[in-house]
Amino acid sequence: MKAQRQTKQLQAVQQAFDSTCRPLSIPELHTLAKQRLSSIGLRTVYRAVRRLQDAGEIVTVSVPGNSDRYELANIAAKHHHHFHCKACDRFFDIHGCPGGLNKLLPKGFKLENHDLTLSGLCASCA
Amino acid sequence: MKAQRQTKQLQAVQQAFDSTCRPLSIPELHTLAKQRLSSIGLRTVYRAVRRLQDAGEIVTVSVPGNSDRYELANIAAKHHHHFHCKACDRFFDIHGCPGGLNKLLPKGFKLENHDLTLSGLCASCA
DNA sequence: ATATAAATGACATCGTTTTGTCAATAAAAA
DNA sequence: TTTTTATTGACAAAACGATGTCATTTATAT
The missing domain is CATH 3.30.1490 (Dna Ligase; domain 1)
Structure with a gap:
């Protein structure tokens, strides 16, 4: 159930999580990932988030009156x-x-x- | 800025708030209002909520991972x-x-x- | 009782977020 | 290196809540 291929795109999203210790929305992730890989598409960010969720590396953070955020599971564990x-x-x-x-x-x-x-x-x- | 005409539909929505002391979503309001006025349309519920908001009778309640709720302003004041x-x-x-x-x-x-x-x-x- | 215009409800449309599709690309295996 | 196939990205399309439209209804004033 782990992400299978190590692509530049997936790494760009992972680095966004690793370098920014706060809950991130999909658009935030897209912006951050584009800083490292300007060609990355929004669709790919959605897929990366899904894969990292399935792999148990990130979890969803629901907040009032705002779209969902995502954060590293080991941070959320505390x-x-x-x-x-x-x-x-x-x-x-x-x-x-x-x-x-x-x-x-x-x-x-x-x-x-x-x-x-x-x-x-x-x-x-x- | 008050709701101007006293219609059965507006009353049905107001009664939903008065008789149910908890934050209500649009679909919940629609269901409750239909119990008193089965013909009331969803569009009318949206408009009633808007009018009650403008009149200052209700306020929006944002909750995590769920659509907005509405509750009576005098309750929300506390x-x-x-x-x-x-x-x-x-x-x-x-x-x-x-x-x-x-x-x-x-x-x-x-x-x-x-x-x-x-x-x-x-x-x-x- | 009549006239006026706010309100209704059925329907269409919008705006936004999310997902489907598929030819092209590229990571990992052979 | 070549092959295989997961992954990508552009685009289309779905999903969803919310709003626009407008002929009809109806509350209110006259």
């Missing part, structure tokens, strides 16, 4: 949250978690997961 | 969060907030908002 910069529209990883969420639940509800998205301005935009 | 049931796919209001989120921010980041979505099973599905 519980963390995200910050969305309203100016540059980028997402960043936030390490740490408020905790104590079970107290917020109404009677009878069963908590399995939670998802925290902070938003405001990132360091470069503030 | 800071709260949401719970998503993975079984029935409904969203519920959660009152209370973990707080202390500023500590999680990296240097230089400016926090303006936050968004917490718990998920699991609701009382009726658990």
